[in-house]
Amino acid sequence: MxxxxxxxxxxxxxxxxxxxxxxxxxxxxxxxxxxxxxxxxxxxxxxxxxxxxxxxxxxxxxxxxxxxxxxxxxxxxxxxxxxxxxxxxxxxxxxxxxxxxxxxxxxxxxxxxxxxxxxxxxxxxxxxxxxxxxxxxxxxxxMHAQDANDPLMALLEDYSNGKISSRGTGADTPPVKKPPEPPARADNTPPAAPDRRHSRQPVIVLDPGHGGEDPGAIGKSGLREKDVVLSIARETKKRMESLGYKVHMTRNEDVFIPLGVRVAKARKLRADLFISIHADAFTSPSARGTGVYTLSTRGASSAAAKLLAQTQNNADAIGGVRTVGNKDVDSAILDMTQTVTNKDSEILGKRVLVELGKYNKLHKGSLDQANFAVLRAPDIPSILVETAFLSNPEEERKLSGMTFRHQCADAITAGVKAYLSVAILARR
Ligand SMILES: [Zn+2]
The missing domain is CATH 2.60.40.3500 (Immunoglobulin-like)
Incomplete structure (x- = not known):
């Protein structure tokens, strides 16, 4: 100098x-x-x-x-x-x-x-x-984070120093909880949710996909996924807050946030649920319909699901992340915890899918599974919602207006509400 x-x-x-x-x-x-x-x-x-x-x-x-x-x-x-x-x-x-x-x-x-x-x-x-x-x-x-209530800045700093893994574990995030004992009677498999949810408002983290350098999918009219999903997430937040839930967003502006930081933010906030919101594209414009995904580490439920997960996981490369070493964590505990969490994710996903089906055709009638990086929080039930396809002209039109965005927000909120009532009943 x-x-x-x-x-x-x-x-x-x-x-x-x-x-x-x-x-x-x-x-x-x-x-x-x-x-x-x-x-x-x-x-x-x-x-x-x-x-x-x-x-x-x-x-x-x-x-x-x-x-x-x-x-x-x-x-x-x-x-x-x-x-x-x-x-x-x-x-x-x-x-x-x-x-x-x-x-x-x-x-x-x-x-x-x-x-x-x-x-x-x-x-x-x-x-x-x-x-x-x-x-x-x-x-x-x-240099000095202004908002002490928003852990994002500290997490971004940890991330740029290589302290956060792709599962959002590491630097100053809570330790992964060991999974609860399996229920004695297996006849009516209740969701085995951690009991920390008993005494407080549910904490939901909404994750609008993409942002900043990473526009996500772009429709023929120029409509960008990152803008559509931010709008849907904001609407969803309003509805959930009116039900008394505590709602945080991984981003509430047009900024690129690495996938690992999104997961780490949810873990730091001790979120009960994590919901990633997207509106994606496929090679063929005829592909259409709403879908809900949960994590699969073993392989995708279809070739299309696998392709989708690959394109979404590419967000860090497109958005621009400095390559840093990832911190390792005890993978045996992670895998056990993940199995329990995945069961809850599936119950949540099904509830949300049913609600979304009231407003749009479903891509297929059931949940999809793929290895989405953003669903890898080991101890938070997590789903990824594909609201509709920006690559389909009719669905792009729907996504461009507020009516469908409101409907998506209504459906996600109703699905979460249904899931939470089941989860609470199961612990009585
Ligand atoms: Zn996306």
Missing amino acids: DKKFTRRQIIRSAAAGLLFTVTPAAFAKGVPQFVAVRIWPASAYSRITLESTEKLQYNYFTLDNPRRLVLDLKGVQLNSVLQEINSKVQRSDPYIGTIRVGQNTADTVRIVIDLKTDVNPQLFTLAPVANFKHRLVADLYP
Whole structure:
């Protein structure tokens, strides 16, 4: 870090950079070209994504008075895509003020990000995936988490330090409960729910899929899964709260949250139920109908279910997660607990499926199973709801309006209510 670096110098070098002309060398093979710049402002963290034809080489440092993050990109030339970056900053961005770019030396581009508050920057590159080319991601986390009631920020921090596993276990999440003893009489298999639910309001975690860099499925009209499912989750939350449930959401804004962090948040909140909400796509536009999935670690119930789980589990690669080591946990206890939890998940899933069937055709008449990463909380009954197919023109139309979204919210709430009454009866 160059301590003598002044703001005036940055501005001067940035201004000088504008006079550079793009040399033919910039188009030679192997020289990165900027193809897209995106900024995702959110209260949890703001993200800057620089997408390029080749992997970017970078250096960065922060400066005070005023607070800023300086990012140097080596072996590149400024182009019109990158010059647009400041126009992408939203005034409401909690962390980013303005962004200036310039050709700092003949082959170094400098980006200066004026910050509104102290941030903890996390920078990493991502290899091409799906429709994305190479990406350099700068995630700006708040230095001091503002909302002590929302564990998300602390979890994101743990996650970026490699302390959270794909099952949401690890860093500061509650230990996995050993499964309760099996009931003495097996004739009427009640749901073997943990008894911590006796004396308090049910705690439900709603998980709107995707967000930020990861749009999820996109319909022909441009309707994005991440927006539809956030809207359905918000409606569901309202209805459940009116029944007296405590409801949390894994995201309540357009932000990318890694799958493991979603699960870890539910565990940290000691959730009784976890419900992931999606609206997906299939290769054939004729595929349609509502579905409900539970976890299967042994294999999917159909080839389509397997494909769906693969595309959903790819969300971390698309949304952009720094690769970190995962913490291991006692897998014997996990597997026993998971079996008990899966039984509860199936009971919950069936109740929700019946309710959803009142408003839309069902994809098939029964529950589906596949190995969804987001359903892997070992001790929380978890389901994934596929509200409808964005790839089917008729269902895309339904998903675009509030009527069907309200119906989905009504159905999920009614299914949960039915499940909870059965679970409570079973413990009497
Ligand atoms: Zn999805």
